[in-house]
Amino acid sequence: MIPRRVLVVTGSRSEFGLLRSTLDALHAHPETTCSLIVAGSHLIGPNPTVHEVESRYHVDGVVQMQLDSEPRTRGSDAHAFSRGVKGFTDLFIDLEPDFVLILGDRIEIFAAASAAGILGVRVAHVHGGDVAIGVADESMRHATTKLSHLHLPATRRSADRILAMGERPDSVHVVGSPAIDGLDSIPALDDEAWSALGAPELLVQMHPIGLSDDFERTQLTTLLDSLSRFGRVVVMAPNSDPGCDGIRSAILESGLPLIEHLPRSEFIGLLRRISILVGNSSAGLLECAALGVPVLDVGDRQAGRERGGNVRHVDSITGPGLRAIVSEMLNDPRPAADTRFGSGCTGRTIAELLAGLDLNDLPVRKRWHS
Numbered sequence: 001m002i003p004r005r006v007l008v009v010t011g012s013r014s015e016f017g018l019l020r021s022t023l024d025a026l027h028a029h030p031e032t033t034c035s036l037i038v039a040g041s042h043l044i045g046p047n048p049t050v051h052e053v054e055s056r057y058h059v060d061g062v063v064q065m066q067l068d069s070e071p072r073t074r075g076s077d078a079h080a081f082s083r084g085v086k087g088f089t090d091l092f093i094d095l096e097p098d099f100v101l102i103l104g105d106r107i108e109i110f111a112a113a114s115a116a117g118i119l120g121v122r123v124a125h126v127h128g129g130d131v132a133i134g135v136a137d138e139s140m141r142h143a144t145t146k147l148s149h150l151h152l153p154a155t156r157r158s159a160d161r162i163l164a165m166g167e168r169p170d171s172v173h174v175v176g177s178p179a180i181d182g183l184d185s186i187p188a189l190d191d192e193a194w195s196a197l198g199a200p201e202l203l204v205q206m207h208p209i210g211l212s213d214d215f216e217r218t219q220l221t222t223l224l225d226s227l228s229r230f231g232r233v234v235v236m237a238p239n240s241d242p243g244c245d246g247i248r249s250a251i252l253e254s255g256l257p258l259i260e261h262l263p264r265s266e267f268i269g270l271l272r273r274i275s276i277l278v279g280n281s282s283a284g285l286l287e288c289a290a291l292g293v294p295v296l297d298v299g300d301r302q303a304g305r306e307r308g309g310n311v312r313h314v315d316s317i318t319g320p321g322l323r324a325i326v327s328e329m330l331n332d333p334r335p336a337a338d339t340r341f342g343s344g345c346t347g348r349t350i351a352e353l354l355a356g357l358d359l360n361d362l363p364v365r366k367r368w369h370s
Contacts, residue, residue, distance in 0.1 A: 011042065022346070026350075037060060043062060063108075088116070093119065124149070126152045132305050149362045179286040183268060183287065203235075218246075219299070271288060278296045291337065293335075
């Protein structure tokens with residue numbers, strides 16, 4: 001039997017961390033061959049995270065999308081998308097995959113799905129059907145669903161949304177979230193490693209929501225001022241979406257310790273040590289749910305997303321209201337682990353599906369199912 005050729009696309013540091021268990025399972029499976037393309041935000045910044053990817057896997061191609069010379073704006077994202085479609089098209093023609101495997105909703109993922117759809121290459125999409133109405137990625141996630149042939153949602157609720165969009169029931173498989181894979185094997189950071197990162201009690205991770213740098217800077221400045229009375233506060237760097245320069249300015253002006261990037265094992269180890277994660281990162285809804293880490297979700301970036309009992313939400317980032325909630329959370333018992341996003345075997349499940357599915361059951365020419 002000829003091994004199934006699976007081409008995995010990674011476009012950002014956070015999504016690469018989620019894809020690792022699936023990449024490992026695909027490389028280990030006797031009936032799949034796995035190629036990897038690195039794109040997008042992996043290739044920009046003073047310390048490009050493509051180096052972390054290359055340290056673990058062979059990279060079969062790169063697609064330059066964002067440019068360090070461009071500011072992070074909606075316009076630059078649109079130009080990056082167009083470069084992505086061209087770059088993915090060239091590589092897909094050259095590598096001839098049976099499946100392109102993608103995860104999430106960023107512009108890198110939408111560009112890869114668009115190129116594959118036009119070329120007639122089957123797309124397998126992880127984490128489709130989720131809702132996050134606070135950012136532009138929301139519409140790109142659902143557009144990617146309509147471009148995909150195999151749907152790998154994390155929960156039953158997300159699967160039901162995919163079915164409501166007219167996708168065939170036999171193409172939808174609830175697999176859990178790969179964010180849960182391997183968590184049990186990662187210990188908390190030891191005292192030395194924790195102290196080296198600023199020994200945070202509160203870890204702040206705010207990503208931009210696509211508004212102006214001035215707006216993003218003011219929002220984070222206000223939030224950090226409100227948190228200033230609580231223990232040790234450390235801030236994670238934002239992603240590279242429009243508005244990130246404003247967030248970075250606020251962090252530098254605050255004088256608080258900044259963590260640019262952590263490999264996944266260190267990030268999970270840090271989450272096990274902190275008292276609260278504050279911000280708008282999906283890690284608060286996924287990994288922190290499974291770990292039982294308290295999360296204060298701020299603003300509407302994750303609006304509509306499923307969340308466990310570990311998450312409290314605030315729209316306002318100012319004044320005594322937010323401080324009162326943080327005080328309560330610091331005194332409350334640590335929440336129980338939430339298992340709604342899977343049991344930790346998502347990567348292996350995805351690899352088995354990609355290896356074993358009959359391609360005749362997933363026609364390239366899709367039809368609306370009612």
